[in-house]
Structure formats: structure tokens, C-alpha cells
Amino acid sequence: MSFKTASEGYVKYQGLGNWAFVLHRLAGLGVILFLIVHVVDTAFIYFAPDLYTEAIHLYQMPLFGLGEILLVLALLYHGLNGLRIIYFDMINPDMWTIEINRKSVIWTWIAAVILWLPAAWIMATHILSHMGS
């Protein structure tokens, strides 16, 4: 069955490049899931302003704030890993060796976390300063 074949492919080969691929897809799917909700509720500002205000209040809850911080990490990783793939594919295909690929994956994770930390700190500060208000 096709579902089994594809799923096994995701987990059986466990090189760093494969983990980069699996995380790229998970992060991408997470972002598109949020994006659909985000477009639908943001458009309420025109179609149903009361619902828009309600949606914004929901996003201002600490739990959603935490989700927002994770969303930024997903977006940063997906974006940086995507740019890495684009560079390899479109500009320098000689980089597609197992060794260079694995090294660049590690650097991508480091860069994503370095960019994420200050963003997460600022967003966490916003959440904490609005707790209980």
C-alpha cells in the first residue's frame, strides 16, 4: 500500500539530510495549517468585524502566544532550509554531496536557533507583560 511505502521511507533512512527533509515538511505543513486559519480570520475584518475582534482576542491568550513563538521557529527553519536547498539546486549543484549536505544541515539548525532566540525573547516579554490583563 502506498501510504505504508512512503511513511517507511520517511523514517527508515535516518541520515541528517533525511531529518532536514522530514522537519522541512512538518514545519511547512504546520505553517500552511496556520496560514489557512490566519487568512480566513483576518478576512473577517471585512466580512464580519465582530468575529475578527474575537479572533484577535483568542490570539492574545498566552497559549496562542506560545504557539506563535513555535510558529516563528517553524517558519525560520523552513525558510532557511528552503534557501539552502534553492542555493544547492539553482546555483551550486556540486554542493549536493552527503558530507556537505550534512554539514550545511547543522549550520541551518544553528542559524535558525540564533535568529529565533531574540525573536522568542521579545515575544515572550510581550506575553508576560500582558498576563492577567
Next chain:
Amino acid sequence: MTTQSKSVNVPQTWESFAWKWMRYSGVILAILAGIHVLIQDILIGVYEIDITYVAGRWHGGFWRVYDFLLLFFAFTHGMNGVRQVLFDFVHSAGGRRALNWILFIVWAAVIVWGTVAIFAFTPPAG
């Protein structure tokens, strides 16, 4: 061991177009989505956002066009990504054709929904 890349001829199909689309739109999105998240999520923050804020932001045409481009590129990139993931699990021609139609209809509906809101919105009186 060094490898030498060489050019191969790939037939120009919708699928090769979709492959390139993910890469070109990816570069554009790194800029558009990056600026969007930096401003809205980090610098401004969700606690400062309400209808009055959006009314000010959409006062001129620039941010409306910006948001439309972001919507178009992000959602088209994302839905094609969903399609690529699902195609790893659905292999039959009929199943893939059905998926293409379903995803196309969802894509068109969400793009129209968002685009109408961006350009038809007028600030509430008072």
C-alpha cells in the same frame, strides 16, 4: 571524492514548472514573509493589533498590495507543498487528479476570500 554536476534536459511539464515555482517563490517569500513576521509578530506584537490598527495600516495602497502579494505567494507555495506531500502517498492517476481539483478549489476559494477583504475593506465610521 568530488562530484561534477552536469546539465540534463528535463521535459517542460506542469510538474517541472511546479518544481521551479517552489524555488522562485521561496526566495520571494523569504523577503515578504520575513518582513511581515518581523513587523507584525515581533516589533508590533498581537497585543497592539485591532481593527483601528489595520485601518491605519491599510489606509494607503502600499500595504494592501504587499499583503495581497504575500497572500498569493505564500498560499500558492503552501498549497503546492501540500500537494507534493500528498503525492508521496497517493500514486494512482485518478487519485492525483482528484487531489489536484480539491486543492485547486480550496486554493482559489481562500485566495478570493482574502483578496476581497484586503481591497474591499473600508475603516468603520467613528
